[in-house]
Amino acid sequence: MAIIKTSNLFHRFPDGTTSLSDVSLTFNRGEFTVIAGANGSGKTTLLRHFNGLLFPQSGTVLVGGTSVKEDPMAARRQVGMVFQDAESQIIGDTVYDDTAFGPENLRLQRPEINSRVAQALTDVNLTGFEDRSPHNLSGGEKRRLAIAGVLAMAPQVLMMDEPFSNLDYPATCTVLSQVVKLHEAGHTVIITTHDLEKVIAHAQRLIVMEKGHVVKDGLPDEVIVGIEQFGIRPPCSVQLGKGIQPWVN
Numbered sequence: 001m002a003i004i005k006t007s008n009l010f011h012r013f014p015d016g017t018t019s020l021s022d023v024s025l026t027f028n029r030g031e032f033t034v035i036a037g038a039n040g041s042g043k044t045t046l047l048r049h050f051n052g053l054l055f056p057q058s059g060t061v062l063v064g065g066t067s068v069k070e071d072p073m074a075a076r077r078q079v080g081m082v083f084q085d086a087e088s089q090i091i092g093d094t095v096y097d098d099t100a101f102g103p104e105n106l107r108l109q110r111p112e113i114n115s116r117v118a119q120a121l122t123d124v125n126l127t128g129f130e131d132r133s134p135h136n137l138s139g140g141e142k143r144r145l146a147i148a149g150v151l152a153m154a155p156q157v158l159m160m161d162e163p164f165s166n167l168d169y170p171a172t173c174t175v176l177s178q179v180v181k182l183h184e185a186g187h188t189v190i191i192t193t194h195d196l197e198k199v200i201a202h203a204q205r206l207i208v209m210e211k212g213h214v215v216k217d218g219l220p221d222e223v224i225v226g227i228e229q230f231g232i233r234p235p236c237s238v239q240l241g242k243g244i245q246p247w248v249n
C-alpha cells in the first residue's frame, strides 16, 4: 500500500536552479529504499517535499493519500526526517527536552510524552543521557539523539538524509543497526546517500537521481550495475565482482 506518492513533481529555487524535474515515485508501507546520487542531484530537496518543508511548484505529493500542500501537519505526523546536520536539529537544553519537543508539539499528555521519550532513548541506546546537554554529545550520539527525537513522534516513515556522514566506525555500526531494527519493526525507511557501501545490503529498492531526475529505480542488485556513470562509487564487493555484501556482519 502506498504511503508516499509524488506525481510529476518539479521544483526550482528562486535563483533559477532546477532541483527536481518530473519526479513520479511511489513508496509503499514498510519498504526500505535508498536514494543515491552525486552531490546536487536533488536528494535533500526531494525529502523536504515529503514532510512539507518544501511544497511542489508543480505536480503533487501525497502522504497517506492526502496532499502535503493542503495538510502539511498530517504529513509531518506520518513522516519524520533526520537531517544531515544533526547539530541543526538540536532544540532542547537537555537530551530529555530535546526528545520531548516533538511529542509536546503534538500536544500529548505528560505521561504519554514521558513514556515516548523513555522508549525512544532506549531504542537509540541513549538511556541515562536525559540530563546531558545535547551540544556536548559526540557526533554519533547527536545523530542518535536526532533519531530519538523523530521516533518519539512515532512517524510511520523515517527519512534520513546522509545518516552516515561524519560518523566514525563504531557510530556508523550503531546507527546502521538501529535503522535495520526500525525497518524490521515495520517502519518505512528512506535513506539518501552518495556512498552506498554501508547501507545498500539492507535496502529493498535503490533509486538513482541525477540533476533532479530519477534515472534508475529498482532492485539494488540490478540498479547497482554501472552505477559509477552517475557519479556514485560502487561498493567494494561489487567492484570485486562479488555482488552486494553486508558492510558489517
Ligand SMILES: Nc1ncnc2c1ncn2[C@@H]1O[C@H](COP(=O)(O)OP(=O)(O)O)[C@@H](O)[C@H]1O
Pocket: 013, 014, 015, 017, 018, 019, 037, 038, 039, 040, 041, 042, 043, 044, 045, 046
Ligand atoms: N537553497 C537553495 N537555493 C538555491 N539552490 C539550491 C538550494 N538548495 C539546493 N540548491 C540546489 O539544488 C540542487 C539540488 O540540491 P540538493 O537537493 O541539496 O542535492 P543533494 O541533496 O542531492 O546533494 C543543487 O543544484 C543545489 O545546488
Ligand SMILES: [Mg+2]
Pocket: 043, 044, 045, 161
Ligand atoms: Mg543533500
